Amino acid sequence: MKALSAKTAPAPVRVALLGNPNCGKTTIFNALTGARQKVGNYPGVTVERRQGTCYQGEHCLELVDLPGTYSLTSYSPEEKITQEQVLAGGFDVVVVVVDSTMLGRSLVLLAQAMMVGVPLVLCLNMADEARQAGQQLDLRRMSSLLGMPVVETVGHRGQGIEQLRRAIVAQRTGGEHGHGLVLGRSLREALAAVSARLENLPQLYRGQRAWFALKLLLDEPRFVSLAGELGLQGARDEAARQRAALEVATGMDIGLYVTECFFGFVDGLLREVTLRPARADARSLSDRVDTVLAHRLLGLPIFGAVMFAIFWVTFTAGEIPMGWIEDGFTALGRWLGGLWPAGSESLLRSLLVDGVIGGVGGVVVFLPNILLLFLGLALLEDTGYLARAAFLMDRLMHRFGLHGKSFLPLLVGFGCSLPGIMATRTLENERDRLTTMLVLPLMSCGARLPVWLLLIPAFFPAAWQAPLLWLIYSVGIVLALGLAWLLRRTLFRGAEAPFVMELPPYRLPTLRAVTMKMAERCWLYLRKAGTMILAISILMWFITSYPKPDSEQLRSLPPAGSAAAAGQLERHQAADRLRHSLAGRLGTALEPVFAPLGFDWKLNTALIGAFAAKEVFVAQLGIVYSLGGVDEESPDLRQALRRDYTPLQALALMLFLLIGTPCMATFAITRRESGSIKWALLQLGGLTALAWLVALLVFQGGRLLGLG
Amino acid sequence: MMVGRPDKATPASTRQPVLTGALEDYLESIYLLEREHGFARVRDIARARGVKAGSVTPALKRLDEAGLVEYAQREYVKLTDQGNRAARRVLARHDLLKRFFEEVLQMEPGAAEREACAMEHSLSPQGMDGLVRFFEFLSICPEGLQGWLEKFHACAAVQSDGGSCDSSCSCYGDGERRRVPSIRLVDIEPGRAARVLQVDARGAVRQRLLDMGLLPGVEVRVERLAPGGDPIWIGLKGSQLALRSSEASAVMVEG
Numbered sequence: 001m002k003a004l005s006a007k008t009a010p011a012p013v014r015v016a017l018l019g020n021p022n023c024g025k026t027t028i029f030n031a032l033t034g035a036r037q038k039v040g041n042y043p044g045v046t047v048e049r050r051q052g053t054c055y056q057g058e059h060c061l062e063l064v065d066l067p068g069t070y071s072l073t074s075y076s077p078e079e080k081i082t083q084e085q086v087l088a089g090g091f092d093v094v095v096v097v098v099d100s101t102m103l104g105r106s107l108v109l110l111a112q113a114m115m116v117g118v119p120l121v122l123c124l125n126m127a128d129e130a131r132q133a134g135q136q137l138d139l140r141r142m143s144s145l146l147g148m149p150v151v152e153t154v155g156h157r158g159q160g161i162e163q164l165r166r167a168i169v170a171q172r173t174g175g176e177h178g179h180g181l182v183l184g185r186s187l188r189e190a191l192a193a194v195s196a197r198l199e200n201l202p203q204l205y206r207g208q209r210a211w212f213a214l215k216l217l218l219d220e221p222r223f224v225s226l227a228g229e230l231g232l233q234g235a236r237d238e239a240a241r242q243r244a245a246l247e248v249a250t251g252m253d254i255g256l257y258v259t260e261c262f263f264g265f266v267d268g269l270l271r272e273v274t275l276r277p278a279r280a281d282a283r284s285l286s287d288r289v290d291t292v293l294a295h296r297l298l299g300l301p302i303f304g305a306v307m308f309a310i311f312w313v314t315f316t317a318g319e320i321p322m323g324w325i326e327d328g329f330t331a332l333g334r335w336l337g338g339l340w341p342a343g344s345e346s347l348l349r350s351l352l353v354d355g356v357i358g359g360v361g362g363v364v365v366f367l368p369n370i371l372l373l374f375l376g377l378a379l380l381e382d383t384g385y386l387a388r389a390a391f392l393m394d395r396l397m398h399r400f401g402l403h404g405k406s407f408l409p410l411l412v413g414f415g416c417s418l419p420g421i422m423a424t425r426t427l428e429n430e431r432d433r434l435t436t437m438l439v440l441p442l443m444s445c446g447a448r449l450p451v452w453l454l455l456i457p458a459f460f461p462a463a464w465q466a467p468l469l470w471l472i473y474s475v476g477i478v479l480a481l482g483l484a485w486l487l488r489r490t491l492f493r494g495a496e497a498p499f500v501m502e503l504p505p506y507r508l509p510t511l512r513a514v515t516m517k518m519a520e521r522c523w524l525y526l527r528k529a530g531t532m533i534l535a536i537s538i539l540m541w542f543i544t545s546y547p548k549p550d551s552e553q554l555r556s557l558p559p560a561g562s563a564a565a566a567g568q569l570e571r572h573q574a575a576d577r578l579r580h581s582l583a584g585r586l587g588t589a590l591e592p593v594f595a596p597l598g599f600d601w602k603l604n605t606a607l608i609g610a611f612a613a614k615e616v617f618v619a620q621l622g623i624v625y626s627l628g629g630v631d632e633e634s635p636d637l638r639q640a641l642r643r644d645y646t647p648l649q650a651l652a653l654m655l656f657l658l659i660g661t662p663c664m665a666t667f668a669i670t671r672r673e674s675g676s677i678k679w680a681l682l683q684l685g686g687l688t689a690l691a692w693l694v695a696l697l698v699f700q701g702g703r704l705l706g707l708g
Numbered sequence: 709m710m711v712g713r714p715d716k717a718t719p720a721s722t723r724q725p726v727l728t729g730a731l732e733d734y735l736e737s738i739y740l741l742e743r744e745h746g747f748a749r750v751r752d753i754a755r756a757r758g759v760k761a762g763s764v765t766p767a768l769k770r771l772d773e774a775g776l777v778e779y780a781q782r783e784y785v786k787l788t789d790q791g792n793r794a795a796r797r798v799l800a801r802h803d804l805l806k807r808f809f810e811e812v813l814q815m816e817p818g819a820a821e822r823e824a825c826a827m828e829h830s831l832s833p834q835g836m837d838g839l840v841r842f843f844e845f846l847s848i849c850p851e852g853l854q855g856w857l858e859k860f861h862a863c864a865a866v867q868s869d870g871g872s873c874d875s876s877c878s879c880y881g882d883g884e885r886r887r888v889p890s891i892r893l894v895d896i897e898p899g900r901a902a903r904v905l906q907v908d909a910r911g912a913v914r915q916r917l918l919d920m921g922l923l924p925g926v927e928v929r930v931e932r933l934a935p936g937g938d939p940i941w942i943g944l945k946g947s948q949l950a951l952r953s954s955e956a957s958a959v960m961v962e963g
Binding site for chain 2: 294
């Protein structure tokens, strides 16, 4: 009896996208997967891993966007990961995405992938630009010479995506598998000789003998040691012999020779398939713009103006929606609070209103700013201007061990660390990225501004105020650069990554591409708010509310008190509650630690709150001084502070807040972007320790000098 | 025609059997066959050497005794590690000599091959070493093989049947030697173009420079400098790159 077999869906097709940086690979990825994607990190490194799915007919395509690379080597973490993924990631099809306007160079990666031996699809992206420049290719001939499907696409307009999907599926289900790679005879013979000795490669690399042989020939350390581990000494020795022979025969270093072979293949291929080459002046408009924007003298001022414009729009245009969100949360809080009878001591009510809405709301309120900032950054990146900015800034940045591209994230950090840290993704090199991330919180962010505006006028005469504010910002910058320099010499030392940076032609970004980028970053920001920040807000609420003192411990009112006195009492009681709570006790317990800096329990308690968010610092101080609802402008708070502390203490305090205690949002995002909690902890611990040291020096030093 | 017996007094690793020219030829053929097909059959060896299959067997036996091949089966023969090394040595000598005759002395390929075949068995290790180093010199020296050879072949004094040096070759001006100046990319001013001669960097930087297309022979153009003179913006083959001065210093060009 024949059993009825249900029609089983075909197994998912595992696809990887490979290509140079700036070739529009991620745009293609987004066009293929839409919202069905997930962004994370490869374990332990800052390298981003993007995966997603899409469908073609009944086939499910599981896509992974590999990091952009110029060559399949192992010099940087990105390259190592990409090479490893291509060799052993178990992909059914690899799509090589190239910039059609730069075939002479970008096809080299294709040639390397061909040698690896995985089924390939060639995606000629930016086909519109190439066509505009007059380039015409014989696609059919190209496809038959290469032995793979060739698809033209315009990623940022979504053109050609359908054909690409079909080609992927076709290639998977037993499409063309030709090996059209033709290399010089000497190289081929050398490779054959080495290959012959690679009999027992593990299953993982079984199909990639030729590639393994090439890497041994090139003496790439990773493969040489791998061969050693696998007991393939014979192959290693043969590779050494062949290498020596080739170098004598060709008069070239082996790396150069192999590169020339690959370029030679690409040149030969292009000669066969180019019906009409691109015009020589195809880039002229872009070049003419560059004579101004990248001008040796004008370039920097123009960049400064552009950044100023972005910040200005962010903070002014963002004001209005910020106000709405703030009002919205306040209304929500009030409505929620109203669900309980007035004066209720309900736990849940307090938790929801003070803890959750207060905490989360405080972060979400910045969303309009973040959105606009990311919009600006996406525009900078997609037009290609970011590369010019890196070109202009690199000299300065490099002096301190940073990369030209570090400048932008650091600058953004002046607004808020969160987008700044996320902006470090544009840095290709892991060490540069980590260094920038770790020192970023030193850029005095917008949330600290209320603190400066509270403390400076409270303690210093009018003439000193502006210079002091400038001093605070400058100290941050100087420390950031110094710390970066130090990190580069110690923790992140090592052979410097090449700077050699490509300057793509200026492109007009499409609304679609820019908004997708913006939306992705904002979604990450909100998700962070919804999870980690929510958790910490609840925690903070808890430690500032509990334990509650008994009514006897609170001050009480003499029977015939006035309404004003009643209000006064309420505030005093709030202060007492705070002192009694876990946060207050922690503050008291921390006194020995912070006493050398001149802080007392009140400041300590407020500092604990500052970890949640800097604005909380001001609010907590207000509670401590039983002043009810205060902000940085309150004259009462300023007077109260002036009464209790000296200007020197205030200065030490400000420096501590500047350098240490990065807020929890920063902690969370650093952990995410760096791929490991140890960097976030190092950032937190290191900066706080540094802050403590600096505040100590300032306070004690000032005391010694008799400044108070 | 005695094959040297392995000397028990010397350790195995330094034993170098003394082979006749004919045996070395066999070794060579076996090696080439193995490389081409992965194995060497007696039939093919015979064909390669242009002899009858029967003549091959005694030679193979001797090679086996010398520890250079494994001749257990009747049809196939396999080189041992030692045999492999020996064969490669012979081949390397052959190639080097052929190259010398062909490239330096400008002999016809066929004639060069024959001479190499004749001489390869009698070239001593010292002679071999000298030739290797000579070729190394030719590839490293900036003046290179080409310039030197050109002078050699243009030299009236040695090429024709007599006569003395009349300084007729172009590079000898007034007895002074003119050298093609080799400068670094970092020394080129904005607006000027140059041709890449050599990439004198190491590791990741070198790889990146090569990957970006900065190969010998490629023409580049310095477009502009950043404030402070660093980095440098160059254009080549349709793309634009920015390099730090330190990286551009490693690229040797001719202006």
